[in-house]
Amino acid sequence: MLFAVALTGCGGGSGGGVASGGGGGPAPLAPPAAPASFETAEFFLNGSLDQINAQEAYATGTSGQGVTVAVVDTGIDPTHPDLAGNISPASVNILTNSTIDDDDGHGTAVAGVVAARKNDTNTHGVAFNATLLAVRASNITGTFTDSDVANAITYAVQNGADVINLSLGGPAAGTPNLEQALISAAAAGVVIVAASGNDGNAFTPLFPAAYAGDVRMGGLLLAVGAVDGANNLAGFSNICGNANANFCLYAPGVNVRTTGAGGGNVIASGTSFAAPHVSGAVALLLQLFPSLTPAQAVQILLTSATDLGAAGVDNTFGRGLLDLDAASEPLGTLSVPTSDAVAGPTMALEQTTIRLGAAFGDALGGNAFLSDAIILDGFERPYKIDLGRNVKGAKRDFRLDSLLAHRGTETIDVPTADGLSLSIGVDHRTYYRSNAAGLAEQAAQGPAFENLSAGAALTDSTRLGFAYNLSPGQTAAARHEGSDTTGLFWMSDDSLNPHLSLIGAGNGMSLQQRVGDETRLSFTWLDTADSDRTTRGSVGQAALQHDFAAGGSLRVGIASVHEDGAFLNSEADGAFGAGTESDSRFYSLSGSMPVGDGIDLIGSVTVANTTVDDGGGLLKNWDNVWSGAFGLGVVAQDVFAPQDRLGFLAGQPLRVESAEATLTLPVSRDLDGNIIQQSERVDLTPSGREIDLQIAYQHQLAPGIDVSSWLMMQLQPGHDADAEPGYGAGFKFRVTY
Amino acid sequence: MIRPFVLLASCLLLACSPNTEPGPSKPAAPTREVPPNAVKIADDLYMVPLDQPVEGCPAYRQFSTTKMVNQAIYYRARQGGFTFDRNEAVCD
Numbered sequence: 001m002l003f004a005v006a007l008t009g010c011g012g013g014s015g016g017g018v019a020s021g022g023g024g025g026p027a028p029l030a031p032p033a034a035p036a037s038f039e040t041a042e043f044f045l046n047g048s049l050d051q052i053n054a055q056e057a058y059a060t061g062t063s064g065q066g067v068t069v070a071v072v073d074t075g076i077d078p079t080h081p082d083l084a085g086n087i088s089p090a091s092v093n094i095l096t097n098s099t100i101d102d103d104d105g106h107g108t109a110v111a112g113v114v115a116a117r118k119n120d121t122n123t124h125g126v127a128f129n130a131t132l133l134a135v136r137a138s139n140i141t142g143t144f145t146d147s148d149v150a151n152a153i154t155y156a157v158q159n160g161a162d163v164i165n166l167s168l169g170g171p172a173a174g175t176p177n178l179e180q181a182l183i184s185a186a187a188a189g190v191v192i193v194a195a196s197g198n199d200g201n202a203f204t205p206l207f208p209a210a211y212a213g214d215v216r217m218g219g220l221l222l223a224v225g226a227v228d229g230a231n232n233l234a235g236f237s238n239i240c241g242n243a244n245a246n247f248c249l250y251a252p253g254v255n256v257r258t259t260g261a262g263g264g265n266v267i268a269s270g271t272s273f274a275a276p277h278v279s280g281a282v283a284l285l286l287q288l289f290p291s292l293t294p295a296q297a298v299q300i301l302l303t304s305a306t307d308l309g310a311a312g313v314d315n316t317f318g319r320g321l322l323d324l325d326a327a328s329e330p331l332g333t334l335s336v337p338t339s340d341a342v343a344g345p346t347m348a349l350e351q352t353t354i355r356l357g358a359a360f361g362d363a364l365g366g367n368a369f370l371s372d373a374i375i376l377d378g379f380e381r382p383y384k385i386d387l388g389r390n391v392k393g394a395k396r397d398f399r400l401d402s403l404l405a406h407r408g409t410e411t412i413d414v415p416t417a418d419g420l421s422l423s424i425g426v427d428h429r430t431y432y433r434s435n436a437a438g439l440a441e442q443a444a445q446g447p448a449f450e451n452l453s454a455g456a457a458l459t460d461s462t463r464l465g466f467a468y469n470l471s472p473g474q475t476a477a478a479r480h481e482g483s484d485t486t487g488l489f490w491m492s493d494d495s496l497n498p499h500l501s502l503i504g505a506g507n508g509m510s511l512q513q514r515v516g517d518e519t520r521l522s523f524t525w526l527d528t529a530d531s532d533r534t535t536r537g538s539v540g541q542a543a544l545q546h547d548f549a550a551g552g553s554l555r556v557g558i559a560s561v562h563e564d565g566a567f568l569n570s571e572a573d574g575a576f577g578a579g580t581e582s583d584s585r586f587y588s589l590s591g592s593m594p595v596g597d598g599i600d601l602i603g604s605v606t607v608a609n610t611t612v613d614d615g616g617g618l619l620k621n622w623d624n625v626w627s628g629a630f631g632l633g634v635v636a637q638d639v640f641a642p643q644d645r646l647g648f649l650a651g652q653p654l655r656v657e658s659a660e661a662t663l664t665l666p667v668s669r670d671l672d673g674n675i676i677q678q679s680e681r682v683d684l685t686p687s688g689r690e691i692d693l694q695i696a697y698q699h700q701l702a703p704g705i706d707v708s709s710w711l712m713m714q715l716q717p718g719h720d721a722d723a724e725p726g727y728g729a730g731f732k733f734r735v736t737y
Numbered sequence: 738m739i740r741p742f743v744l745l746a747s748c749l750l751l752a753c754s755p756n757t758e759p760g761p762s763k764p765a766a767p768t769r770e771v772p773p774n775a776v777k778i779a780d781d782l783y784m785v786p787l788d789q790p791v792e793g794c795p796a797y798r799q800f801s802t803t804k805m806v807n808q809a810i811y812y813r814a815r816q817g818g819f820t821f822d823r824n825e826a827v828c829d
Contacts, residue, residue, distance in 0.1 A: 073807070074807065104807075105821070105822075106807045106809055106821065109809070109821070138807075141779040141780065141781075141782050142779075142782070142799075142806070142807065143779075143781070143782055143799075143801050143804035143805065143806050144804055144805040144806070145803075145804055145805075146805070149805060167807055167808055167809075168805045168806060168807050168808060169805055169806070169808055170801065170804060170805035170806065171769050172769055195808040196808075197808055198787075198798040198808050198809075198810060199798070200787070200788060206805075206808075207805075228792075234791075235787070235788070235789040235791070236787050236789070236791060236796065236798065236810055254791065254792060255792060255823060260822060265824075266821070266822035266823075266824065267822060267823035267824055268809055268810070268821050268822060268823065269791050269792070269796070269809070269810040269821070269823070270798075270807075270808050270809040270810040270821065271808045272807050272808040272809040273809070275808075
């Protein structure tokens, strides 16, 4: 029984894992803007821009360019330097069909919140490059009749408005004319943003904001209330009310700095100045994501709002405070489109991963093409993402499992008749699981049946073996190292028998046939239904070994490994191609040669060709997948004491020497619902070549008591050319009784 | 001394106001009746003082019985009349 193991290990190196593609989440496709370009004195002069996180939207490059916001109000001062450049020539006084001059000042102030220009003077609006369609609908006293507002809305729709801002209201429902104008605007896909009113917190929105919950508006009419600079409900603001709560937002509406008629700034309060924040926000979204429908833009603002007051949608605050940061970020399920159509199949981003086996090292880690990919959010908005972050590398670390595998497992050799053998593995370990409180509780405790091997000598030269729940390396006749190095080295299989680690424990059989006294032919077959997809499959192996009379041996082997859901221990999932499987052929030549008294030179070289059957994902058409491993060492016996062993081994664990595949990525989407894909032939070889150097010494202190120790050094661990060397030391104390 | 006065004034205002106070649990739309304390500034256009000052400044809202009005908060202006520009407001 293997009783005790004591180990130390110190891993070095900078990785071996594939480097992630940088920080931050997905970003919209527009080129990013430098913070210095939007976090200006002009920006901070108006605290409300910071309050709604407008800078996060500006960082994406959006400014409202190309989006028209109609301001149905008292006109606009067309000479104001902050507005002049943004005013549409279609602007009009709907009452007189003449100029839009604003003798009240209200319209000028509202327009400034929407789209005062960013010109390092005074302050700027939310969508500072949007086009302002000023439609004056007020009479000489600054009030508005329903019919004039209705005419103004209709005019705005006819002249290309994407958004209509209504910083006005009254207590009574609109006339049929006004209602129809609003319904028609919504039917035309125009977003209508209306001030909730200044009657106080005891009242629901005035009209037309009170139409927000009216199904005839198709969800395109928003009611907007006001908060102060600390996000408290403004005392004058009407609240959302039950009927409008789902289409009700809040925005800054107390002491908002904006443009004043005649030039300069005014500081204004009222829901009049909250509403244009939302109008500007819609403009920013429509420019940033031109594929959005107006209804989607509205839904994004509603769902991304910062919850205020009672949790969730409530009668007072509705959806909450406008938040342009959250509105710019992906919302809903993130997915990777796998076809050329937005409406086509997609795979969840969180499931889209490649976990590369150790043989691939840091392959794909520095692939710049992966950073060109896009994903879609729940509103089918495209975001650029570096899919390299979803490529996980497997570092070949100082694994202790090979040494600890038998800890707590008792192997019982059952006495049998001559020519037969039977060994039973009994598990004495204690297993734990997390209980409901998250604490570990004992789940099972040995002894429990673990594995079984049985053998029978069919003839003097033929032996048949069976294995149940044994690893390939434990299965008879699967292993050959050219000399007796069993238990001597720490990590010898990586170099000398690389195929043995590709699948897990399973059931199988072996057959050994002696041909004369010096030649052995062996066959091994093992099949595993391992729960781990990367180690599920089967291995079949044939080997011919010849032992020379003068000492030493030579062995030729061929192994066929089928991996059910993996390729060289690598696993693709989601859009990368779930269901990828592979078949590998390993060709090996190994042997030993005596070079002195008790000293053997050992060596092994393995070459493998792998056929990858991709799962139809983004990474496909694998070709020319070759990998190799080698080891060269020397083992001396009786060096310092009788029956001790001293060994040196230099080896390269399995490394992919060549591999190509076609990587097809979604890189953009157009307004017709098409996904633009690009393909690139990618190289999947690692950048470096890991060489493991080991010195091992094993000594029997007393009968049944062994001591083993190792020193190990890994050069370019994980086949990563940039990785620092790793060092390890191990010590094992074994008592057998 | 000020607080009891404000409280008393608030009670009086509430007592005199139309029956339009449903409370947050049952809000209702305001009426079209001219509030008794409204200041007429034009034909069918009034300035209605708010119950609470805005940022410490006595404030008003526009009101009309037949038309829609803008939803700015107004203050008494130094130059006389009303202004929505806080810079020009008389806040004493």
